[in-house]
Amino acid sequence: MKVVGLVGSIRKDSYNQYVANFIKNRYKEEMNLQFLSIKALPFFDQTIEEDQPTVVKDFKKTIKEADAVLIVTPEYNHSVPGILKNSIDWLSRVDRVMIGKPALIVGASTGLLGTVRCQMHLRQIFASPGIAAKVLPGNEVFIGRVQDKLDENGQLVDQPTIDFLDSVIKTFVKFIQDS
Numbered sequence: 001m002k003v004v005g006l007v008g009s010i011r012k013d014s015y016n017q018y019v020a021n022f023i024k025n026r027y028k029e030e031m032n033l034q035f036l037s038i039k040a041l042p043f044f045d046q047t048i049e050e051d052q053p054t055v056v057k058d059f060k061k062t063i064k065e066a067d068a069v070l071i072v073t074p075e076y077n078h079s080v081p082g083i084l085k086n087s088i089d090w091l092s093r094v095d096r097v098m099i100g101k102p103a104l105i106v107g108a109s110t111g112l113l114g115t116v117r118c119q120m121h122l123r124q125i126f127a128s129p130g131i132a133a134k135v136l137p138g139n140e141v142f143i144g145r146v147q148d149k150l151d152e153n154g155q156l157v158d159q160p161t162i163d164f165l166d167s168v169i170k171t172f173v174k175f176i177q178d179s
């Protein structure tokens, strides 16, 4: 099962990237998770949407061929980080590769709420006609105070969070299989 991972932070030592790496390693038997860089994408420009740059075409082709998409993102100013939104805007135009695609949203923040407000916006965006992804319902992964849940190597060590991720990923894998 091929899953593409998009991480909404390009920060060196990003907590969200650490969480994403944890998911990739822990569930490698269940899914082949491959991260795609969103840093390399240019700003979305409708002028060139019919003749998209190669980096955008390749990005979209990989997503089109994947069985599902996993988003792991921080919250910026109560919403979706611009760099992630930019990638989503590319995905929503011309070849609309997210339509019907199973997706799971995970988020980690240093604050208590663990990206609740970002994910509310992201779910709205994913319901738009150009994206229309099949977001796994009822499995909201909000990792608040993430800095207290990782060890010095960036490894997720908080057992309740790990247990919850175990159950969510199991549900996500079945959701993908049934889609």
Ligand SMILES: Cc1cc2nc3c(=O)[nH]c(=O)nc-3n(C[C@H](O)[C@H](O)[C@H](O)COP(=O)(O)O)c2cc1C
Binding pocket: 009, 010, 011, 013, 014, 015, 016, 017, 073, 074, 075, 076, 077, 078, 079, 108, 109, 110, 111, 112, 113, 114, 115
């Ligand atoms: C521009 C900016 C805006 C932020 N806004 C929020 C916010 O609205 N809610 C929140 O919980 N944390 C917010 N934070 C703190 C992030 O949770 C924290 O920086 C986190 O480490 C970012 O994720 P990363 O480690 O994956 O880069 C913000 C951080 C930045 C840099």
